Amino acid sequence: MFLRKVTLLIAFLPFLGLCQEQGGPWSVYFENNSYTITAAQKQFIDSIQKHSLQRTDSIVLKGYASSPADATYNLKLSEKRANSVKQQFKDYTTIIANGFGELEGDEDENRRVDIMTWPVYQENLVFKSSTASPTKLPEKINDYTKINIGEKIELKGIHFYPGRDDIRNDSKDALSELLAFLKENNNITFRLLGHVCCGKTHDPGRDGFNNRTGKNNLSEARAKRIYNYLLDNGIDKKRMSARGYAYRYPTGKGDKYDRRVEIEIISR
Template identity: 35%
Template sequence: MLNKGFLLILFFVFFIAEFSVAQKKLTNNFFFATDVSELDSRQKEAFLQFANEIDTVGIISISIFGYCDDIGRKGYNDTLSNKRALHIKSLLTAKGIEEGKITVIIGKGKLDLTTAKNIEEQRAFNRRAELVINYTKKKLLNEKELLSDTLKVGDKIILDNILFENSRSLLLEESIPVLERLTKIIKEKPQYNIAILGHICCNPPGRDVKDFETGEYNLSQARAKVIYDYLVYKGIDSKRLTYKGMMANYPLGKGEKNDRRVELQITSINFANK
């Protein structure tokens, strides 16, 4: 069954032509217990996973908005919502985010109920801090040969411009031209059988992290499968392809950004198909 990340790229492929440097927005919410201004252990784990995937290089600015549910006095809620926003700021700076990039920190107070149904669920959603990161879209690399005729079994190629939503197996739209080019090149190199390897960063070896899209702890594998599904859909023989989640087992030693990657690895070569 095709996953949501794959369905998303099918939607975008009909609309994407070319991309230039432009501003892009990344938004996520983190939730608090009643009358509490710090994240609990589960939400802090979710925050740390999200923060580990932030590309700090392209950040333009960060805004943090704190909210409360509709219970309590206005002054109390205003103070509490501001404390929640400040808590998120402290977690960001602890992760090495430059404080000068955090340009807006606002406690917006209470959020009213929008319907008489599901009141507790609404209140739980309203007890949150919203984190908005504005950053520049990356320029696509110039066209180049991804698969040369000199590759050997075991060789790896890092796909620099295969980009995903933070902590999700949803592809960013910038990835579509890269995948289109990759499909064309793989079709032109029928001698190569290829494994698609998904990597994550910032975790102990042998441990994957949660895919917020599905709730399963298989993010590195889910991302590799999105690429596999796309290539098969575009007509590449599935017998030539495999996919695998490599978790955080193979850091490159070049920083977190380089450890969040998708690689191609040559698994076999059939020169009769050249």
């Protein structure tokens, strides 16, 4: 009986230690290919909520998967994990609940969802696990604070696969940054403007061919893909619209600059 009690205490110590943290970060770990919340994980999350959170806290969730499987599968798995944990925070505002795909290696710690409050996330801390030392994130990808009404800027850091409207996995940080800005400034209305390169000057309105849809709608579809991401993550559709401008507004700087999605602020 004594041995059993000691074993249970040792098993529960990580939960006790993590729940002393205020604002996180914490990590929920999953079995291989799993994204369903277990009773033990629910107990852990409940303990975080009871000991370390207030109802006014806003939550950031970042899901990951280990790398041996296909990258597309791992991205979807990481998203399912983040959404499963999100369901446990129904009484809180969730700012970000995204899957960030795979981390290199098959270690248990790569199959996880990181949990933190919005103030901690704002401090630009990144971590590999709940015990890792935090380090600083890179500079902002886009500075939205300086955009005036009527101005447009390119959404840097959001990349698409060639000839498609599918967003690449390395766009997650830029998308999260855009989402966070729009959540913080919920009075802003805006347009998303898609552009393509390599068009014909005599027919600038002809859009690029989209290999996914088989239609000439590439600039519109790319703007709409970002629109749908924002909509799925809580941005009201009344605040935004998406348009494709094909080759009507080339930059004159070359193909890589013409191939872009911009944001235009309508009101703030």
